[in-house]
Amino acid sequence: MAGSALVIGAGDATGGAIAKAFAATGLTGCCVRRTADKLEPLIADIKAAGHNAIGYGRDARKEEDMVGLVEEIERDVGPLEVAVFNIGANVPSSILDETARKYFKIWEMACFSGFLMGREAAKRMVPRGRGTILFTGATASLRGRSGFAGFSGAKHALRALAMSMSKELAPQGVHVAHVVIDGAIDTEFIRNVAPQRYALKDQDGILNPDHIAQNYVMLHNQPRDSWTFELDLRPWMEQW
Amino acid sequence: MAGSALVIGAGDATGGAIAKAFAATGLTGCCVRRTADKLEPLIADIKAAGHNAIGYGRDARKEEDMVGLVEEIERDVGPLEVAVFNIGANVPSSILDETARKYFKIWEMACFSGFLMGREAAKRMVPRGRGTILFTGATASLRGRSGFAGFSGAKHALRALAMSMSKELAPQGVHVAHVVIDGAIDTEFIRNVAPQRYALKDQDGILNPDHIAQNYVMLHNQPRDSWTFELDLRPWMEQW
């Protein structure tokens, strides 16, 4: 039974590219988003390339969903070699207008789900003394910003989770890393909400999801004497 | 009607000292913890010193409690000049054993409550163009650590909240700051769980709550041309 690579948040371009890239290494891409139907084109793509993938409709915020999912993958697909958490929730608000409900939901999606995935993956990987757990971060992981109390809070907390897990789990053979994406990604979302930015694509001014994915695979392949906890990715023309 | 200073988490030594220190400046110390009864000695102390204080039993995690509390203070006591968020929730666990319930509760207490207080305070202070909002941080605000995924996550998120609020609100006249406490504080808790550490008190090896409080008052009194967002406090003999 070959290994599996779990990608939570496989719905967007980045998650999809990460799933494809790990599937291309021989792992079965276990792709998760809330609605399984929407995963069909991605699964078809991966299979058309001659690789293995399965789509799962699960709510990553629900403990029973995540516990059951990892159980199912380990039983039916193969040992979890890689787990990637790739859910964002970047919805800005003035602190004066931020609702408690939205502040909570951003954290629940962008951090709590990551905790659930991270814990379940760790439970399987630690006894085997191997495996890679990867978290997608953002500029907001590193500093607060006007209007981003909710998003930067969730991303800061996710980074603290990743760092705490790395310090605990690396000495047990499990590689945990955090990738800080600083720039717009080539996605439908950016094409729609930031067309001027999207136009920079011709000059490589926005991040190509496949190139992001190559870094995730590279992290998984690092020999254990030289593991990276954190790296940033940024288009050459990005101001920072 | 004189101003008020709200202290959420006035139950511990630090919160109590902060309430006393602001009461001594002439503000009415509005002291909050879950059970109002337990605040009686603190309120009595402040009154015995000739200053004003009121105890409120409120659950800082509940939106209606916090909204109602700030409304009540503004109506009955006086304009909120200072709001201090001082709730911690330092309960370590291996990531392998951390329950979803506990991970959530740590965040709810140590971060979500801070959001509620911060937002309600900001809503009152911004229209007046003045006021100070202070958050108590910890070493865990700045880095993750094995066994501290929950606590460091909540503290990182709280710091991101403070920074986001500072960047949004300072240009509107409201001073937001974050105090990183790096060391053991002279509290019952430390006396009980870390007696060897507590014994360093004779050599000033643990933080005196009154000295911490002086820094909070100092931050409130800074003229607006030179506001501090962040400072750390650490006993001289602390390793870091």
Added chain:
Amino acid sequence: MAGSALVIGAGDATGGAIAKAFAATGLTGCCVRRTADKLEPLIADIKAAGHNAIGYGRDARKEEDMVGLVEEIERDVGPLEVAVFNIGANVPSSILDETARKYFKIWEMACFSGFLMGREAAKRMVPRGRGTILFTGATASLRGRSGFAGFSGAKHALRALAMSMSKELAPQGVHVAHVVIDGAIDTEFIRNVAPQRYALKDQDGILNPDHIAQNYVMLHNQPRDSWTFELDLRPWMEQW
């Protein structure tokens, strides 16, 4: 024999204000810049206020000057209780045009001089188990910026010096701290080179040197159970 407060870089508004503030606490302000003559108005001011001050023309980059100066102060004035390093050297250049000579000089002025002062002060303070050593930092202490390879390099190195000294000397009773000034200060320099910025003075949009100085005195007065290593100072309306 009362104590002394050494201020290296007393030539600008900030250094002058710091010297005045420490003199007002009863220490003799030992004011240093390259040309002693130019210190006369500052010394006169301090004396007119009924406090003590002495001007010294010394080149802070020269080891023999700094060794001799501290020796002279300890012998003739009084034990060094405070030493403040306040020399900047903010001269931007493209990396393509930066000369080796200028890159070196910026480091020599803004960092090497600080090392010399810090070491000489530490040598006197450690045997007494008391004293405060303060370094003036800037935004450039925390991150590099296009055109600021030289200045940010020197400021980063100065901060590393301060942090290394703090970790070594605090357990020996000597308080070392670093103040990050993030904004324009009310100086002749800013008035001349950035008049639009200077005009924000009416709205407290630039830092008042006397207010900066109060923070230095506050740091010196902190009880040793709660020492600050770093704080930032920023006008309320500053973008960051």
Added chain:
Amino acid sequence: MAGSALVIGAGDATGGAIAKAFAATGLTGCCVRRTADKLEPLIADIKAAGHNAIGYGRDARKEEDMVGLVEEIERDVGPLEVAVFNIGANVPSSILDETARKYFKIWEMACFSGFLMGREAAKRMVPRGRGTILFTGATASLRGRSGFAGFSGAKHALRALAMSMSKELAPQGVHVAHVVIDGAIDTEFIRNVAPQRYALKDQDGILNPDHIAQNYVMLHNQPRDSWTFELDLRPWMEQW
């Protein structure tokens, strides 16, 4: 004329491995240390593998040496595609004992040389709108430590140089990155001074220079829409 990869500090195991790795990509490895003779085994190794390399005896702290070297390489070998700065100078001292001469020399070797290389490389790369400049960092690049005022100062300054150069040069097509090595490397030096640590080699507890080198090549190969400025490398069992 094929391109060249300059490695300053090719004398140690890491620099040598980096030179080999870039030579294996088809670039001519231009290896620099103070004494050219000592480079002979490295050059022979690279040639034996069928790749190209040249040894240069140069003092990286001397402007004329570095200017002349880059001129010579560009004229005789091929356009500089990669420039790597890999000189350390980790010699701890108490601040009380640190000599001005040593403090200066550490900075000169570990930072000033890096400035010279960086500037000369940038001058050649910017007009072509391509090229990669890589700096080797350390834990000391990120924080000060008792006894490490000199080394951490130099490494902080080098990181500020790298960041300033990245912000200026990336929008001109030149990729600048900083690699933070946090752990002991498999070198003669570690074998001699830290034999217990060296013994961890059997468990992959120290960094393999070839694995470090793979990350440098990976950084050079990153497509420009997703460039990394900084990554860390650390053995799995390293405490941090």
